[in-house]
Amino acid sequence: MKLHVDLATNPYDIMIERGSLTSVGDWARSILNCQKIAIITDDHVASLYAETVQQSLETAGFEIFVFEFLEGEASKNLTTVNNAYDFLLENGLTRGDGIVALGGGVVGDLAGFVASTYMRGIPFLQIPTSLTAQVDSSIGGKTGVNTPRAKNSVGTFAQPKGVFIDPDVLKTLGKRELIEGMGEVIKYGLIDDVDLWEILETLDGSPESILEHVEDIIYHSCNVKRKIVVEDEFEGGIRMYLNFGHTIGHAIEQTAGYGKVMHGEAVAIGMVQISRVAEKKGLMPAGMTDKIINMCAKFGLPTDHKPWLVNDLYAALTHDKKASGNTIKTVIVPKLGSAAINQIPLEEMKEYLEK
CATH class of the missing domain: 3.40.50.1970 (Rossmann fold)
Incomplete structure (x- = not known):
């Protein structure tokens, strides 16, 4: 391929x-x-x-x-x-x-x-x-x-x-290392590729099922990123979509200590957390958070992190590259297979960290 x-x-x-x-x-x-x-x-x-x-x-x-x-x-x-x-x-x-x-x-x-x-x-x-x-x-x-x-x-x-x-x-790869990569794969299905999401729905979540279908998984994921990068090489617009789950995910990685929470694990937790709050605000459809939780859980990805230290996470977010002045850009999924940028005051980001 x-x-x-x-x-x-x-x-x-x-x-x-x-x-x-x-x-x-x-x-x-x-x-x-x-x-x-x-x-x-x-x-x-x-x-x-x-x-x-x-x-x-x-x-x-x-x-x-x-x-x-x-x-x-x-x-x-x-x-x-x-x-x-x-x-x-x-x-x-x-x-x-x-x-x-x-x-x-x-x-x-x-x-x-x-x-x-x-x-x-x-x-x-x-x-x-x-x-x-x-x-x-x-x-x-x-x-x-x-x-x-x-x-x-x-x-x-x-x-x-x-x-x-x-x-x-x-x-x-070890089991954890393989499963970790599915955090990014699930993201691609959510933000752009319904066909990929449907492939994931057919798998039983085991490492064996991932490896059996890995060529299709890789091809679909790479194709989403390829399309977005060609359209927006330097992240001036839609390339931000690739950051779904990453704003909170990066903060989790940093506050936990680099390497304690793997990147794909942090992305999974970040997708769940931002979706939960966005859904409550009416920015994402009802039931979308449960879809994400169920898919992540099927593949063995975490959907929560403890201890959840809101002040520490917020402090880490203020250094995020997506923060500009007093605002920060977050990514939401208004429907399966599509994404949108949600720019909010940095102070409001605290609401997205509340359980």
Whole structure:
């Protein structure tokens, strides 16, 4: 399967093919004309797939260097970025060389940020290995790292030269890591793709059912993001729809401590919470929150978080990138398969945090 991200300045393809990781070198050679490639990955993914990817890239004629960092959201910071810069300089990578992001969302965000800023920008490829990264974070060109005050508060827009998805790598994910990715998948069904929602309704929620239908899940999810990014690359309008559940979700991730609540879990909780209040305000149809709760619960995603500390969550929200002056943009689902932006006074956001 192939999807084309038809951007005016940097079009690229998303390749989706089971068992294709061993041929990644040929794909990379068709895109990059460089001598050196740095694979940026975490220590866990490196132990599983770095050797396979390195061998394939070397067979295609690239000189390969592998930079590893400690797995987890807590490593997605400027300290790790600086270590990566040092590694690239020590190994003589120039503006004419490239980077491969091999890993989940943390790796993709960080490696993309490094690529977009090193030497004022060098080409990079995404090889996502988690469901969250395959359906969401590897596509669209958002890069970023966390600070102690806010998630993804330092970042760039930088499109990859290509995205290479082998669904078979998901077989090595733990159950929690696989299910976590369904938070983003459910979001896509809610905001844009009724067909995807109907596919999800047919599944029994088990990891086995996810993996059996994962190619369709990935294709539908990537296609939603592709369409939205092509229309609104720099998040000036409808790309905000992709943030359904994220405003509260990011606050949960930060206040819980990075890595304690996984991203897709936080998105699920955020979708439920904002929908519950929006429904009470008449902004979403009656019963929509129950639909979301039931779908999330079927796949084993959390729909609540404890302790629920309203003041702490609100403080985190004031640093959210979607806040502007005294207002904040939230996303709601007025009907299944569509989304809308709801701009409210920042102070009113406290109401959306009340249980």
